[in-house]
Amino acid sequence: MLVVEDIHAQYGKVKALHGVSLKIKEGEIVALLGANGAGKSTFLKVISGMLKPTSGSVTFRGKPLNGVRTDRIVIAGMAHVPEGRRVFPMATVMTNLEMGAFTRKDKAGVKKDIERYFDIFPVLGERRNQRAGTLSGGEQQMLAIARGLMSRPSLLLLDEPAMGLAPILVQEIYNIVQELNAAGTSILLVEQNVHKTLAIANRAYVLECGVVAINGRAEELMKSEEVIKCYLGEVS
Amino acid sequence: MLGEVILVGVMVGAVYALVTVGYSMVFGILKLMNFAHGDTYIFGTLICLTLLAKYNIHPVLAILIAAIAGGGLAFLVELLVYRRLRAPQHRLISMITALGAAYVVQNISELQWGNQVMSFPSIVESKFVTLLGLQVSVTHIITLFVAVLCIAVLILFMRYSRYGKAIDCVSQDMDAASLMGIPINRVVSSVYFMGGVLGVVGGVLYSSAYNAVSLGMGFRGTLIAFTAAVIGGIGSLGGALLGGMILGLSENLIGVYVSSSYRDPLLYSLLIIMLLVKPTGILGNSDQTKV
Numbered sequence: 001m002l003v004v005e006d007i008h009a010q011y012g013k014v015k016a017l018h019g020v021s022l023k024i025k026e027g028e029i030v031a032l033l034g035a036n037g038a039g040k041s042t043f044l045k046v047i048s049g050m051l052k053p054t055s056g057s058v059t060f061r062g063k064p065l066n067g068v069r070t071d072r073i074v075i076a077g078m079a080h081v082p083e084g085r086r087v088f089p090m091a092t093v094m095t096n097l098e099m100g101a102f103t104r105k106d107k108a109g110v111k112k113d114i115e116r117y118f119d120i121f122p123v124l125g126e127r128r129n130q131r132a133g134t135l136s137g138g139e140q141q142m143l144a145i146a147r148g149l150m151s152r153p154s155l156l157l158l159d160e161p162a163m164g165l166a167p168i169l170v171q172e173i174y175n176i177v178q179e180l181n182a183a184g185t186s187i188l189l190v191e192q193n194v195h196k197t198l199a200i201a202n203r204a205y206v207l208e209c210g211v212v213a214i215n216g217r218a219e220e221l222m223k224s225e226e227v228i229k230c231y232l233g234e235v236s
Numbered sequence: 237m238l239g240e241v242i243l244v245g246v247m248v249g250a251v252y253a254l255v256t257v258g259y260s261m262v263f264g265i266l267k268l269m270n271f272a273h274g275d276t277y278i279f280g281t282l283i284c285l286t287l288l289a290k291y292n293i294h295p296v297l298a299i300l301i302a303a304i305a306g307g308g309l310a311f312l313v314e315l316l317v318y319r320r321l322r323a324p325q326h327r328l329i330s331m332i333t334a335l336g337a338a339y340v341v342q343n344i345s346e347l348q349w350g351n352q353v354m355s356f357p358s359i360v361e362s363k364f365v366t367l368l369g370l371q372v373s374v375t376h377i378i379t380l381f382v383a384v385l386c387i388a389v390l391i392l393f394m395r396y397s398r399y400g401k402a403i404d405c406v407s408q409d410m411d412a413a414s415l416m417g418i419p420i421n422r423v424v425s426s427v428y429f430m431g432g433v434l435g436v437v438g439g440v441l442y443s444s445a446y447n448a449v450s451l452g453m454g455f456r457g458t459l460i461a462f463t464a465a466v467i468g469g470i471g472s473l474g475g476a477l478l479g480g481m482i483l484g485l486s487e488n489l490i491g492v493y494v495s496s497s498y499r500d501p502l503l504y505s506l507l508i509i510m511l512l513v514k515p516t517g518i519l520g521n522s523d524q525t526k527v
């Protein structure tokens with residue numbers, strides 16, 4: 001589904017990624033872990049075409065994405081829910097969701113999906129005509145996720161979707177991720193909660209200062225001493 | 237007398253609103269002062285003049301062609317001059333580039349039409365009728381009507397169409413909009429095109445109402461649009477309408493009851509006061525980018 005090879009990327013003169021490779025197979029949940037500043041968000045930006053890598057290649061469903069614009073990548077079936085919510089603050093909840101479906105032509109299906117997310121996140125339904133900027137942080141996070149799903153992607157990039165949410169909602173997000181995956185969506189999940197993330201992921205990559213330090217099957221990583229020492233130490 | 241002055245003021249205000257809307261939308265989407273706005277729409281207005289006076293083309297068709305020409309020029313200016321300088325760190329450079337673009341457009345027009353004041357034909361027969369006890373010119377009524385119609389169509393488009401909402405979202409967060417699959421470059425181009433089209437319609441209406449057009453109206457047009465946008469709240473559609481109306485009305489009232497030579501100084505005092513007191517404008521949000 002997605003093959004990323006040897007990506008190098010930088011912001012101006014600051015190098016952020018030094019040769020990162022990663023693969024996602026159809027129907028997988030792949031976790032991307034790592035400390036703050038390791039380059040996780042940067043990596044997602046490269047995949048979705050928001051940041052041009054200095055070298056390396058991204059292939060999505062057999063097609064190279066080098067130099068392909070972000071909006072084209074969305075049409076090809078990828079959605080990226082970026083870090084920090086990024087909802088349209090002056091637009092209503094409804095409009096935000098409609099924009100998530102910008103690439104779709106099936107009006108009835110879009111309406112149905114919106115109602116579905118209002119069922120899952122009732123607070124969004126209650127506030128459908130409210131400006132997104134006036135929602136609480138957690139509510140904005142829910143909106144950002146629902147908006148990302150509106151394009152019905154076959155590959156979903158989620159950058160810390162549970163950030164700032166109450167524990168019960170975090171669980172809700174994890175459930176949604178699993179449901180989506182069961183329905184056939186492949187997922188690349190960036191999260192801070194290593195335990196929970198490894199529990200639902202098939203495989204995981206750990207980034208360290210812009211390179212892949214560890215990668216493997218999720219069950220194995222959960223048992224790996226290195227991961228336990230560095231990332232799970234305080235949890236288990 | 238006061239009634240007539242106010243009516244003319246409203247007519248001028250509606251035309252200013254039309255010109256300001258294009259300017260303000262363009263600011264909203266790229267956060268760029270498009271100093272070439274006035275010269276671009278005067279270019280279109282002059283094309284309209286040539287089509288009307290030289291080729292005797294039907295006014296509606298002439299306006300249509302001229303509007304497309306003006307919109308096309310605005311589109312080109314964005315594509316060739318502003319596109320590469322879109323990143324926030326280039327804002328100062330792009331402002332200076334915009335001044336350069338204005339100058340280039342102005343000079344192109346000057347080569348073709350010169351810089352003297354030319355007479356512009358009336359699009360509709362200029363006769364007076366009595367309406368609600370006021371002596372009003374048919375030209376003014378039609379000018380007002382067309383301007384209001386254009387603005388209404390634009391408002392409906394921005395509020396209810398998918399594309400209009402997408403434009404609004406691109407101006408709020410360009411990166412997030414591209415993640416929705418919205419083609420940013422196409423949206424920006426179309427906003428420039430629309431700004432040019434509305435500007436030309438405003439320019440033609442104004443020139444035809446006063447039977448005059450000159451190259452100097454380009455720079456003055458940019459200043460009017462800038463001032464009206466700042467007064468109303470730059471980047472906001474409602475603000476542009478309000479600002480245009482305030483400017484048109486006060487300009488006429490000052491011109492008639494004080495003196496036309498005080499008109500511009502008073503207007504620009506208004507601009508300075510606004511910038512000092514409420515730099516975000518009457519309808520502007522405090523979290524929007526400041527001028």
Ligand SMILES: Nc1ncnc2c1ncn2[C@@H]1O[C@H](COP(=O)(O)OP(=O)(O)OP(=O)(O)O)[C@@H](O)[C@H]1O
Pocket residue numbers: 011014015016034035036037038039040041042043083
């Ligand atoms: N826009 C930017 N300009 C310059 N440097 C940046 C920019 N964005 C990120 N960086 C740098 O690139 C590196 C990787 O950042 P990135 O955001 O990818 O980290 P991350 O793994 O997502 O971290 P976090 O867990 O905190 O979200 C960091 O050193 C960061 O300072």
Ligand SMILES: [Mg+2]
Pocket residue numbers: 040041042083159
């Ligand atoms: Mg990050």
